[in-house]
Amino acid sequence: MLFSVAQSDTSSVVQQRLPFINQLPATRVATLATTALLKEIYLTPKPGLVDRHNSGAHNDMDFQTFIVSIQAISKWFDNFYYCGYLHKELEGSSLLNVIRPLGIACEKAMFEATQGINTHKGAIFSLGLICVALGHLEARREQVNHVTICNRVASICQNILNELVTSNRQKTAGERLYKLYGFTGARGEAAAGFTTVIQYSLPIYIALLRQGHSEQTALLQALMVLMAHNNDTNVVARGGLEGLIFVQETAQKLLDQYGLFLPEDLTPLFTFDQQLIDKNLSPGGSADLLSITWFLAQYEANNL
Numbered sequence: 001m002l003f004s005v006a007q008s009d010t011s012s013v014v015q016q017r018l019p020f021i022n023q024l025p026a027t028r029v030a031t032l033a034t035t036a037l038l039k040e041i042y043l044t045p046k047p048g049l050v051d052r053h054n055s056g057a058h059n060d061m062d063f064q065t066f067i068v069s070i071q072a073i074s075k076w077f078d079n080f081y082y083c084g085y086l087h088k089e090l091e092g093s094s095l096l097n098v099i100r101p102l103g104i105a106c107e108k109a110m111f112e113a114t115q116g117i118n119t120h121k122g123a124i125f126s127l128g129l130i131c132v133a134l135g136h137l138e139a140r141r142e143q144v145n146h147v148t149i150c151n152r153v154a155s156i157c158q159n160i161l162n163e164l165v166t167s168n169r170q171k172t173a174g175e176r177l178y179k180l181y182g183f184t185g186a187r188g189e190a191a192a193g194f195t196t197v198i199q200y201s202l203p204i205y206i207a208l209l210r211q212g213h214s215e216q217t218a219l220l221q222a223l224m225v226l227m228a229h230n231n232d233t234n235v236v237a238r239g240g241l242e243g244l245i246f247v248q249e250t251a252q253k254l255l256d257q258y259g260l261f262l263p264e265d266l267t268p269l270f271t272f273d274q275q276l277i278d279k280n281l282s283p284g285g286s287a288d289l290l291s292i293t294w295f296l297a298q299y300e301a302n303n304l
């Protein structure tokens, strides 16, 4: 296990529902989820995002903020997995009501560790759902692959968009942008079974690895493909529709013009990074989907 978290860090929610959960062994799934977040933050250069080169379009967080955040939330991925595993009798949408308090408690641990900075709110939601789905599938001894994992996430989130449709509150960016433009953000991606990952980033990532390219090259290509296709509410929150169109069209133009972004010449990505910094645009949602991409590819490589 990369990080250990004091047992007292788990919330009362977990203690009430699963009092023995902290005595359960760390899972390989949680280690994989933690590694997926580390792979993402270490990848450099990521246009507009925090990486080892700079903080992208962020003046409130840096590389170390993400490391501290990952340390704080790492243990929670075990809790998500066991929650899915120990509630195998529940069907899809009933699971969401059980795990949501866990996710909110994990968000709290993140905010405490980062002094209130939102580093991984979306990642906790998306990767947390993946861990719940894996626990649920494994407990039921169902087939496990990237398709069944994402289908189980879609089943868990089958009613989640209702909260956007019926809610009058616009407390978060996601809720506000749904009312303004109809974007469903992280909720929509999960309810659709991470189709942006399944259709775009995962196939490209796996194909490049099979061709012998480095993990960095495969991850950079996957990120650019995600930025070209993902309706990232982080980008819209900062730059409106104009900002989203700029990110998607520029990413696609670079993919068309350069094909691959190889270590010997990453200039186009550094230039794109500076453009997004100048425009205060950050594709945080695509960064999360990149972690999901790496996780699904690695899980299958380890287990099939």
Ligand SMILES: CC(C)(COP(=O)(O)OP(=O)(O)OC[C@H]1O[C@@H](n2cnc3c(N)ncnc32)[C@H](O[C@H]2O[C@H](COP(=O)(O)OP(=O)(O)OP(=O)(O)O)[C@@H](O)[C@H]2O)[C@@H]1O)[C@@H](O)C(=O)NCCC(=O)NCCS
Pocket: 058, 080, 099, 100, 102, 103, 104, 107, 117, 118, 119, 120, 121, 122, 123, 124, 125, 126, 128, 129, 132, 172, 173, 174, 175, 184, 185, 186, 187, 189, 230, 231, 232, 233, 234, 237, 238, 282, 283, 284, 285, 286, 288, 289
């Ligand atoms: C379901 C919730 C998580 C939804 O929260 P919210 O109402 O805020 O909805 P969204 O805005 O749609 O999404 C929240 C975060 O999800 C990421 N995201 C955005 N678009 C997409 C997309 N199309 N696909 C996938 N993921 C997406 C994104 O998160 C990442 O970016 C954040 C960091 O970037 P930054 O720009 O700094 O963000 P801010 O600080 O907010 O902006 P600034 O002030 O700096 O300008 C970081 O979170 C990354 O992860 C979106 O931010 C929520 O309602 C919920 O239920 N939470 C509880 C958890 C839970 O339910 N868990 C259960 C499963 S275990």
Ligand SMILES: Nc1ncnc2[nH]cnc12
Pocket: 040, 041, 046, 048, 049, 050, 051, 056, 058, 119, 120, 123, 282, 283, 284, 285, 287, 288
């Ligand atoms: N590296 C990163 N920079 C900014 N926002 C993010 N959200 C997730 N990963 C991120």
